[in-house]
Amino acid sequence: MVKPVEIVESFLHALSEREMGVIMSFFNEESSWQNVPHPPSNGVQEIELMFSPIIRKSSKVQWDILSAAYVGNRAWLERIDRFWIDGAEYSVQCNGVFEFDLSKGKIMTVRDYVDLGEWRERLTLARLNE
Numbered sequence: 001m002v003k004p005v006e007i008v009e010s011f012l013h014a015l016s017e018r019e020m021g022v023i024m025s026f027f028n029e030e031s032s033w034q035n036v037p038h039p040p041s042n043g044v045q046e047i048e049l050m051f052s053p054i055i056r057k058s059s060k061v062q063w064d065i066l067s068a069a070y071v072g073n074r075a076w077l078e079r080i081d082r083f084w085i086d087g088a089e090y091s092v093q094c095n096g097v098f099e100f101d102l103s104k105g106k107i108m109t110v111r112d113y114v115d116l117g118e119w120r121e122r123l124t125l126a127r128l129n130e
Helices: 004-017 020-024 043-057 116-123
Strands: 032-036 060-071 074-085 088-101 106-114
Touching: 004 020, 004 060, 004 074, 004 088, 004 106, 020 043, 032 043, 043 074
Parallel strands: 032 106
Antiparallel strands: 060 074, 074 088, 088 106
16 A cells, blocks of 8 residues: 555656646546645546646646645645746745545545635736636
């Protein structure tokens, strides 16, 4: 059985590689990712639709863990998510609650808490939807 910290470290590595297929391999059809207060993205297709614009537009992605707590199949991660777009770094502080299926090594749910106003203001210049 895999440990939550191993899933997190592997997932962060996949993000840094920016390979959508590898990133999405951490999820299944029962997975969900919610950027609170928005409704959750459910299943692989919706999660990919959520991630792909920022991953596609970024030349570099790095999520730094500031603090972490792991209990059972759950992790609480305080992070700085960094994305480099058109030569500029866009970063945002996040707190995420991750739940895992340890027998399959999958991320089952994520609830990410971030100041969406700050994030939107920073990304306005990046124009992700172009």
